[in-house]
Amino acid sequence: MYQYDSFDAAIVQTRVEQFRDQVARRLSGELSEEQFRPLRLMNGFYLQLHAYMLRVAVPYGTLSSTQLRALAHIARKYDKGYGHFTTRQNIQYNWIRLEDGPDILADLAAVEMHAIQTSGNCIRNITTDQFAGAVAGEVVDPRIWSEVLRQWSTFHPEFSFLPRKFKIAVTATEQDRAAVQWHDIGIEILKNAAGEIGFKVLAGGGMGRTPIIAKVVREWLPAEHFLSYIEAIMRVYNRYGRRDNIYKARIKILVHEIGIEKFREEVEAEWQQVLPTHIDVPAAEVARIAAYFTPPAFETIVPPVAAHEAALKADPAFAHWVARNVVAHKVPGYAIATISLKPVGGIPGDASADQMDAIADLADQYSFGDVRVTHEQNLVLPHVRLADLHAVWRKLVEIEVATPNAGLVSDIIACPGLDYCTLANARSIPIAQDIANRFADLERQRDIGELKIKISGCINACGHHHAGHIGILGVDRKGVENYQISLGGSGAEDASLGELIGPGFNDAGVVDAVEKLIEKYRAIRQEGERFLDTYRRVGAQPFKEAVYG
Amino acid sequence: MSQIITANDLPTGDVVYWTGAGWTRDAREAALVTDTAAAEALGKAEVKARRVIDPYLIDIELVDGKPWPTRYREIVRASGPSVRTDLGKQAEL
Numbered sequence: 001m002y003q004y005d006s007f008d009a010a011i012v013q014t015r016v017e018q019f020r021d022q023v024a025r026r027l028s029g030e031l032s033e034e035q036f037r038p039l040r041l042m043n044g045f046y047l048q049l050h051a052y053m054l055r056v057a058v059p060y061g062t063l064s065s066t067q068l069r070a071l072a073h074i075a076r077k078y079d080k081g082y083g084h085f086t087t088r089q090n091i092q093y094n095w096i097r098l099e100d101g102p103d104i105l106a107d108l109a110a111v112e113m114h115a116i117q118t119s120g121n122c123i124r125n126i127t128t129d130q131f132a133g134a135v136a137g138e139v140v141d142p143r144i145w146s147e148v149l150r151q152w153s154t155f156h157p158e159f160s161f162l163p164r165k166f167k168i169a170v171t172a173t174e175q176d177r178a179a180v181q182w183h184d185i186g187i188e189i190l191k192n193a194a195g196e197i198g199f200k201v202l203a204g205g206g207m208g209r210t211p212i213i214a215k216v217v218r219e220w221l222p223a224e225h226f227l228s229y230i231e232a233i234m235r236v237y238n239r240y241g242r243r244d245n246i247y248k249a250r251i252k253i254l255v256h257e258i259g260i261e262k263f264r265e266e267v268e269a270e271w272q273q274v275l276p277t278h279i280d281v282p283a284a285e286v287a288r289i290a291a292y293f294t295p296p297a298f299e300t301i302v303p304p305v306a307a308h309e310a311a312l313k314a315d316p317a318f319a320h321w322v323a324r325n326v327v328a329h330k331v332p333g334y335a336i337a338t339i340s341l342k343p344v345g346g347i348p349g350d351a352s353a354d355q356m357d358a359i360a361d362l363a364d365q366y367s368f369g370d371v372r373v374t375h376e377q378n379l380v381l382p383h384v385r386l387a388d389l390h391a392v393w394r395k396l397v398e399i400e401v402a403t404p405n406a407g408l409v410s411d412i413i414a415c416p417g418l419d420y421c422t423l424a425n426a427r428s429i430p431i432a433q434d435i436a437n438r439f440a441d442l443e444r445q446r447d448i449g450e451l452k453i454k455i456s457g458c459i460n461a462c463g464h465h466h467a468g469h470i471g472i473l474g475v476d477r478k479g480v481e482n483y484q485i486s487l488g489g490s491g492a493e494d495a496s497l498g499e500l501i502g503p504g505f506n507d508a509g510v511v512d513a514v515e516k517l518i519e520k521y522r523a524i525r526q527e528g529e530r531f532l533d534t535y536r537r538v539g540a541q542p543f544k545e546a547v548y549g
Numbered sequence: 550m551s552q553i554i555t556a557n558d559l560p561t562g563d564v565v566y567w568t569g570a571g572w573t574r575d576a577r578e579a580a581l582v583t584d585t586a587a588a589e590a591l592g593k594a595e596v597k598a599r600r601v602i603d604p605y606l607i608d609i610e611l612v613d614g615k616p617w618p619t620r621y622r623e624i625v626r627a628s629g630p631s632v633r634t635d636l637g638k639q640a641e642l
Contacts, residue, residue: 027559027599029599033559033602033603047557047603049625050626050637051557051563051564080636094630095636097561097562098559098561098562099561347632418622419632419633420630424622429630430631433632479621
């Protein structure tokens with residue numbers, strides 16, 4: 001795991017002291033709200049419906065157990081005992097007092113954390129595969145290059161005031177768990193026939209009111225030119241991205257308007273200007289960073305592991321959890337366990353301070369102190385011995401985060417919606433809860449199979465509804481919450497944009513409609529088809545008929 | 550439609566309402582606005598005095614003789630999250 005060097009520590013500590021001074025000046029009246037607002041936002045402090053909200057960065061979704069305990073401490077001391085894990089692999093607190101802000105940042109800094117790059121028109125928290133460094137088939141641990149990006153982008157003077165916020169995701173496996181095609185820049189790490197590392201670089205993806213899937217800027221970028229090329233893209237965006245219209249300011253609009261060929265030409269030309277500046281990271285520096293991500297000291301284990309096999313046979317509930325929430329590890333005898341923050345009827349992504357502490361303890365005892373946050377709002381223990389899985393599961397059951405529903409209908413992404421967010425037009429969480437309750441029968445969920453439902457409470461699409469197999473968008477229709485359904489979206493390697501199927505529904509109606517869609521799928525699916533596969537085979541019409549008659 | 554003044558407390562961020570003499574956390578204690586221009590001026594003055602931020606007027610109806618927001622967004626602010634009825638003003642007031 002990456003550990004701060006003296007520069008990181010100094011940067012973060014200085015930021016804490018700056019913010020302490022800024023808050024004091026705000027409270028004394030020396031700074032107006034107009035002057036202070038951008039300063040608090042640069043430190044992750046938003047004003048939401050009930051109070052200030054603090055968004056804490058979790059770079060590439062990796063947490064140490066110590067950091068997770070610090071997050072629990074903040075939830076307990078400064079908030080109301082819980083936090084909300086987000087689709088940016090970050091965590092948000094909903095009930096923060098501004099006057100506590102400097103102390104919270106100091107507590108975060110003590111465990112090498114901060115809230116930098118969680119707001120503003122800068123390069124935001126870099127996201128990646130939650131199974132990084134653990135899953136089989138990985139070209140290289142994507143966190144190495146994510147960390148290169150983090151160091152390069154933090155306080156980058158040229159890119160701190162971009163036309164709009166900017167999101168970068170990195171993946172290093174064929175299976176995309178980081179939704180890279182939905183990002184401003186998506187990076188796929190590849191290996192060529194000669195065994196060399198390189199990158200496929202995409203740009204211009206994004207959700208929001210104008211959803212667009214990213215296009216390929218370069219099929220192969222040699223590793224030694226990683227930063228110079230990314231910098232060239234940023235420069236082109238910074239120069240040509242629109243600043244006159246917030247709704248047209250994202251890079252996706254630029255790429256769409258000038259076309260990918262012209263955009264590529266601009267980037268390649270700019271790259272020739274950047275190359276002589278020697279911004280690229282020397283191989284030795286990459287190696288230094290890579291050393292932080294050296295795999296832990298795995299034991300040599302030869303499966304099958306008798307204790308694990310016996311537990312699977314003896315305990316059907318455990319076996320169901322393993323079948324759904326556990327995936328193969330690259331090292332024999334180990335497994336990757338997804339901790340579902342989607343208990344049936346619960347709030348997607350919420351975790352109490354006590355749960356966070358207990359998961360940190362589990363990480364220490366069974367996963368080398370390593371915890372991950374997923375963009376689907378779950379947590380992961382990435383390195384668990386098969387022999388320990390049953391003990392881990394028993395503890396997860398005890399703290400109520402063992403729902404065996406990873407990837408199923410109740411594993412729903414939902415933004416905070418109108419229960420917390422000032423931008424929302426409708427509530428998202430209650431819709432997720434109602435759908436999960438409707439499909440509470442886990443046997444029914446398993447029969448339905450993989451189904452990604454994603455719910456946003458406004459057009460900004462923080463709930464990724466455009467990428468949902470079933471996407472739900474809450475809107476305000478003359479003062480009443482109304483929910484529109486789209487079908488066929490995907491955030492995975494087969495990325496696609498969901499299509500609206502027709503008029504919206506009220507809160508009860510949308511749950512009925514989802515059930516009708518799912519029952520139609522069950523009626524017409526072919527062997528082995530997921531909901532998304534059936535939709536792609538038959539199109540929207542049968543589903544529209546199921547819902548609208 | 551009757552209105553009241555709402556804002557957020559500067560140091561805590563808490564949702565507050567103008568009573569005519571100060572700020573309260575309880576929408577039911579808010580004073581009805583009788584002069585829109587004066588209410589807006591008062592909001593600006595309170596911001597300048599560093600007591601609140603983002604003041605604005607909201608529509609209300611009288612429930613048992615006391616003001617209560619009509620728009621759902623404002624009901625959530627006055628109550629707390631509908632999904633955590635153990636939190637916020639609905640649990641505390």
